[in-house]
Amino acid sequence: MLPVVDLAGELVRINSVSPKAKSSTQNSGEIALAHWLTDYFQQNDFIVETQPVVGQRANLIARPRRFPADRPTLALEAHMDTVDVQGMTVSPFAAEIRDGALWGRGSCDVKGTLAAMITAALQWHHREPAPGLNVMVLAAMGEEMGTLGSQALAKQQWPFRSVLVGEPTNLQPVVAHKGLWRLSVETFGKACHSSRPEEGVNAIDSMFRLQEKIIHTLAPVFMANGENTLSMTTLHSGSMINIIPDHACLEIDARFAADTEVEAHWQAWQSSLAGDAAKLMELERKPAFSSRPDSPLLFALQSTAEKHGVVFQPHSERYYSDAGHFSAAGYDAIIWGAGDIRQAHTVDEHIPLQQLHLAVDRLLTLFEQYGRR
Incomplete structure (x- = not known):
């Protein structure tokens, strides 16, 4: 299992710029990233299912080989694609580490958070004895051009009721957007x-x-x-x-x-x-997104913040995200992730390494807190 920073670097090195036409069936970098992730999950005892959406562009659904049906399940979702690299002042796919940060396209939006989610899920399910919560990872295609992947995911019936949607939020929950x-x-x-x-x-x-x-x-x-x-x-x-x-x-x-x-x-x-x-x-x-008033996931995030001694600051955002589709389909959704949204899509996109480590630690605590509800 790779350390979270190394995993995030591997993801950034793979060019997964979203096609300019959202319905494009061209062989986009998302496909290469999906293949890489499939191999990585399988090497770490996870089973991977693909959900084709447009041509060969597909969502990945990864779950541990040990997946007791009688235990609660939490889903972690983040997108694989990125925006274009035109005008970038840092090498987009070098995954350079300097000044305490990982630099490159997608490092902040949202491969850093995806790496943290994967790392936490693998660490959780490699614990002995087997934990009392199942954690699935959903890697979505096409978010930057139409949120196509999450639309397809939200239409399916899954063995979870809550989904944590990855976006850069400085590790604070986003509970609504337009x-x-x-x-x-x-x-x-x-x-x-x-x-x-x-x-x-x-x-x-x-x-x-x-x-x-x-x-x-x-x-x-x-x-x-x-x-x-x-x-x-x-x-x-x-x-x-x-x-x-x-x-x-x-x-x-x-x-x-x-x-x-x-x-x-x-x-x-x-x-x-x-x-x-x-x-x-x-x-x-x-659809607009608004978290449920009785959201078990939000309560678990609050307990997590208290455990780590940090201020809990739920807030709304102005951008659109995959959470809109999950919420409209009846799932308990919250947006959360490492990094600052102001660094997303920038010419010098980067994410602090400390945020990646903190994200893994807090996710592991979140699993403990959610599993008790």
């Missing part, structure tokens, strides 16, 4: 030479009128609760400066609180924009 709603609006016109604009129909002009309606009518209603946000994030149109454009496309990213009736807003948008020679599409709608 849902995700993404739309596209297209307008269509008639192309012609810009010297004779009267012979065409300008799709940009049509888009401008729709934007006015969105800005002054639809968006304020959506954001009326003071928590929801709505942003126009991409706008594409035109092919040449001397051609009146016949097409324009606007994309919108919205984030919503758990009590938002998104379907009602969707119906209002469709009604409002109908008849404007526009095409409105819903690209994504993902």
